[in-house]
Amino acid sequence: MKSIPTAFVGLCVVATTVAATPESAATGKPNVVLVMTDDQGYGDLGCHGNPILKTPELDKLHAESVRFTDFHVSPFCTPTRAALMTGNHPGVTGAFRTSSGRTMMHPDEKTVAHLFADAGYATGMVGKWHLGDNAPHRPQDRGFQEVLWHRCGGIGQASDYWGNNYFDDTYERATADNKQGAFEKFEGYCTDVWFREGIRFIESHREKPFFLYLALNAPHGPYHVPPEWVKPYEGNKDVPNPNFYGMIANIDHNMGILRKRLDELGLAENTILIFMTDNGTSAGAKFKGLDSEAVVGYNAGMRGKKSSVYDGGHRVPFFIHWPKGGLKAGKEIDTIAAHIDVLPTLAELCGIPVPDVYDEDGISLKPLLDGKSLDRKHHVVQYHGGAHGKAMPPGPLAFSTVLTERWRLVNSNGQFLFDIEADPAQRKDVAAEHPEVVERLRGLYDPFWERVSPRMTPVRIDLGNPDELRTTLCSQDWRMEKGNPPWNFGAIRKLPKVTGPWLVDVKQAGRYRLTLRQWPAEADKPVVAVRAKVEIAGKEKEVAVEPGSKGVVIELELPAGPTELVTYLYDKQGRAGGAYFTEVEWMEDL
Structure with a gap:
C-alpha cells in the first residue's frame, strides 16, 4: 500500500499504538x-x-x-x-x-x-x-x-x-x-x-x-x-x-x-x-x-x-x-x-x-x-424524476412506495399492493383483494406530498460569495426540464450541441469576469468555436473566439440578485452549444 505525501492541513500528529485517554x-x-x-x-x-x-x-x-x-x-x-x-x-x-x-x-x-x-x-x-x-x-x-x-x-x-x-x-x-x-x-x-x-x-x-x-x-x-x-x-x-x-x-x-x-x-x-x-x-x-x-x-x-x-x-x-x-x-x-x-x-x-x-x-x-x-406507522420513498423523467413527478404517487411493516403500495408503471411479509419478492399484486389497504396507504401519501412539493423549488449557486470569489460552473448543473445535461467525461469530450441555464445568485453587485471553456482549465485544450456569447441579468454580450483560445473571456457589470446564466459557443455553421465550464470571478464593486 503506497503512502500519501500529504495530510490534512495542520494535521501533524504522529499516531502511536498507545493512546492517551481521549x-x-x-x-x-x-x-x-x-x-x-x-x-x-x-x-x-x-x-x-x-x-x-x-x-x-x-x-x-x-x-x-x-x-x-x-x-x-x-x-x-x-x-x-x-x-x-x-x-x-x-x-x-x-x-x-x-x-x-x-x-x-x-x-x-x-x-x-x-x-x-x-x-x-x-x-x-x-x-x-x-x-x-x-x-x-x-x-x-x-x-x-x-x-x-x-x-x-x-x-x-x-x-x-x-x-x-x-x-x-x-x-x-x-x-x-x-x-x-x-x-x-x-x-x-x-x-x-x-x-x-x-x-x-x-x-x-x-x-x-x-x-x-x-x-x-x-x-x-x-x-x-x-x-x-x-x-x-x-x-x-x-x-x-x-x-x-x-x-x-x-x-x-x-x-x-x-x-x-x-x-x-x-x-x-x-x-x-x-x-x-x-x-x-x-x-x-x-x-x-x-x-x-x-x-x-x-x-x-x-x-x-x-x-x-x-x-x-x-x-x-x-x-x-x-x-x-x-x-x-x-x-x-x-x-x-x-x-x-x-x-x-x-x-x-x-x-x-x-x-x-x-x-x-x-x-x-x-x-x-x-x-x-x-410509533412508526409508515414511510414514503419517492423517485423524483431522472435521466428519462420529468423534473418532478407528474402528480402525487408517481414513482413512489408507501411502506408499512406489512405492506408496500408501489407506484411504478402502474399501482400495485404487496404483502411484504408473505411475499418479500413482491411478485403477487394483492390490490384487488385489499382495496381498503390501498385507500389507506394512498391517504398516508398525501401529507408527504404536501410536505415536500412546496420545497422542490430551484436552488441557486452563488456568484461573488466571499467564500468563493472565483467559482467554476459545470454543465452538469444546467437546470434542464427533461433529461440530463452533459455530466461525465465522455459527454464533455463531444462538441457542445445543447445548452441550458445555470440558476445563480449574484451576492454582490460589481464587475465580473466570465471565462467560457469547452474543457476544464486543467485539460489545457482549445475551444472549438468561432464566437461566444453570454446572457445574464438581462445583459447579453458576444465576442469572437481567437484561434487556439483555451478560454473565452467576457467581462460584465452585474447587479446583485437571483438570475440565470446561459452560455453559447458557435461553430462556423452557426450551430451553438453551451460552454461546459464557465469560471466566474468577482473583480470589483460597481
Whole structure:
C-alpha cells in the first residue's frame, strides 16, 4: 500500500499504538464514524447470504452490531445524501436528483455536521459529497471543518478533476477557515486514500469528540479496482461484474484497517460506528429491467435495483456498533427505519439537543435500540424524476412506495399492493383483494406530498460569495426540464450541441469576469468555436473566439440578485452549444 505525501492541513500528529485517554472517554461523549458506500445493495454482503462475495470484515461488524433489517434510503445517490445530512425528505431539501441543477440543498437546511460542530465536536468529511460543487453548497460550507473530497457524483464525472480515474488522482482539500480550498494529488487507489485520510482525521482529533463522515465513491461505476481484488471473481458465470465484487472486497479490507486503528487508539469502545449504503445494487446482479428480480447474481431475494421503488432499490444494510452504549452482540431490529432517522438518532445518542431550525422529518431510533417500541406507522420513498423523467413527478404517487411493516403500495408503471411479509419478492399484486389497504396507504401519501412539493423549488449557486470569489460552473448543473445535461467525461469530450441555464445568485453587485471553456482549465485544450456569447441579468454580450483560445473571456457589470446564466459557443455553421465550464470571478464593486 503506497503512502500519501500529504495530510490534512495542520494535521501533524504522529499516531502511536498507545493512546492517551481521549477527551471523549473522559467526558462520556461518544465519537461518531459514519461509513456509507455507493451503489452497494443489501445483497452485496456475505453476511446477507451472498454465496460468492467474501466480506469477512463487514461480516464481523454485522455480527458485533445492532442491525436494522428493514432500513430504507432513496433509490439513488443525491437524495439519500440530502436526507442523511438533514433528517428531512429529499424533496424538502431541494436536492432530489443527481444532476440538472437539482443536487443542491436549500441554504436554510442545517446538517448533522452543523449540529455536531455547534456541540463542540471536530467534524470531518472524506470522499463523495454530491450535494453541490459551489458555494454555498460544498461540504466546507455545510458544517464540516476539514474536508477532502471529489466533486460531482463520481470520479470521472464532468466537474471532477480532469483525468481522475480512481488511481493516483487529484482531490480537493478545504477547511472551515479556508473554504476556497486547493487541489492535491494523491498516490494510490481512491478507496485506500479515503480510508487513510479518514484515519488521519481520527488520529488528529482523538483527544476530543469527533464526527467523521466517510462517504466512499465505490463501488459506483466506472468499475475500477486493482486487479488483485478482482482475481477471486473472474471467470465465474454467476458473478455479473467481477470488478464490482472486487471493489467491495477492497472496501471490506479497509474497514478492517479502520476498526483495528480505532482499537489501537483506545477509541473503539466509545465510538459509534455506522455502516450503510446509499441505494440498491448497481452491478451486483443482472436484471430484466429496473423492477425485475435478479436473473444472474444475488439480490437477497428482492425485486428491483438502483433507481427502482421496489425494495431492491432502497432497502439497504444499516449496522450500528457502540460497545460502551451497549450496541453490540448481533441484535436485529425489523421495525421500519430510514435515512431521515440518522440525524435525530445520533443527536439523542450523543446527548445533543436538536434546535427547531432543523425541522427534521425523521425520528430518533433510540427507543428501538433500548429495546422499546416506536410509533412508526409508515414511510414514503419517492423517485423524483431522472435521466428519462420529468423534473418532478407528474402528480402525487408517481414513482413512489408507501411502506408499512406489512405492506408496500408501489407506484411504478402502474399501482400495485404487496404483502411484504408473505411475499418479500413482491411478485403477487394483492390490490384487488385489499382495496381498503390501498385507500389507506394512498391517504398516508398525501401529507408527504404536501410536505415536500412546496420545497422542490430551484436552488441557486452563488456568484461573488466571499467564500468563493472565483467559482467554476459545470454543465452538469444546467437546470434542464427533461433529461440530463452533459455530466461525465465522455459527454464533455463531444462538441457542445445543447445548452441550458445555470440558476445563480449574484451576492454582490460589481464587475465580473466570465471565462467560457469547452474543457476544464486543467485539460489545457482549445475551444472549438468561432464566437461566444453570454446572457445574464438581462445583459447579453458576444465576442469572437481567437484561434487556439483555451478560454473565452467576457467581462460584465452585474447587479446583485437571483438570475440565470446561459452560455453559447458557435461553430462556423452557426450551430451553438453551451460552454461546459464557465469560471466566474468577482473583480470589483460597481
